[in-house]
Amino acid sequence: MTAKLLIVYHSQSGSTERMAEAVIAGAKHPDVTDVEVRVQEALAASPEDLLWCDGFILGTPENFGYMSGAMKYFLDRVFYPVEGKVDGKPFAIFVRAGNDGTGAISSIRRILAGLSVREVQEPVLIAGEFDESRLTDCEELGLTMAAGLEAGVF
Numbered sequence: 139m140t141a142k143l144l145i146v147y148h149s150q151s152g153s154t155e156r157m158a159e160a161v162i163a164g165a166k167h168p169d170v171t172d173v174e175v176r177v178q179e180a181l182a183a184s185p186e187d188l189l190w191c192d193g194f195i196l197g198t199p200e201n202f203g204y205m206s207g208a209m210k211y212f213l214d215r216v217f218y219p220v221e222g223k224v225d226g227k228p229f230a231i232f233v234r235a236g237n238d239g240t241g242a243i244s245s246i247r248r249i250l251a252g253l254s255v256r257e258v259q260e261p262v263l264i265a266g267e268f269d270e271s272r273l274t275d276c277e278e279l280g281l282t283m284a285a286g287l288e289a290g291v292f
């Protein structure tokens with residue numbers, strides 16, 4: 139059966155979007171043939187998207203020591219509609235930050251702990267000057283999640 143991967147991200151000035159594009163490219167790698175990838179901007183993503191997927195990846199900039207308001211609003215909107223219906227689903231995080239990023243990661247983890255979903259990869263964090271070479275890590279994140287879902291290893 140085709141595995142389903144959801145990627146939800148938000149980007150205000152475009153750098154998290156560059157990370158997202160690399161994550162998406164990895165998830166759609168030609169070696170992964172039996173995974174459907176759905177990409178949603180955080181403000182457009184819905185509870186149905188989370189219920190639909192077998193695993194998901196969230197990407198956000200860090201703003202004011204937290205995830206972006208748009209990502210928080212996504213989690214605010216989906217939490218109760220999906221609570222108890224997504225237990226055990228694997229997820230991963232990517233974050234773009236001016237200089238830190240830990241607040242974005244910990245705030246997402248804290249909320250998702252309440253949904254009993256499972257973080258299956260270390261987050262990819264690009265902090266400080268945008269290091270192009272780290273886009274490979276983003277691609278790897280997407281590929282590993284897609285390949286893992288396809289193989290049923292998560």
Ligand SMILES: Cc1cc2nc3c(=O)[nH]c(=O)nc-3n(C[C@H](O)[C@H](O)[C@H](O)COP(=O)(O)O)c2cc1C
Nearest residue numbers: 149150151152153154199201202203235236237238
């Ligand atoms: C309102 C605002 C608050 C920010 N707060 C933080 C912060 O707390 N920590 C940090 O490392 N970077 C912070 N930044 C920097 C952003 O994380 C950085 O510019 C990032 O590249 C934005 O991602 P985007 O290009 O996808 O919008 C902030 C930026 C903005 C606009």
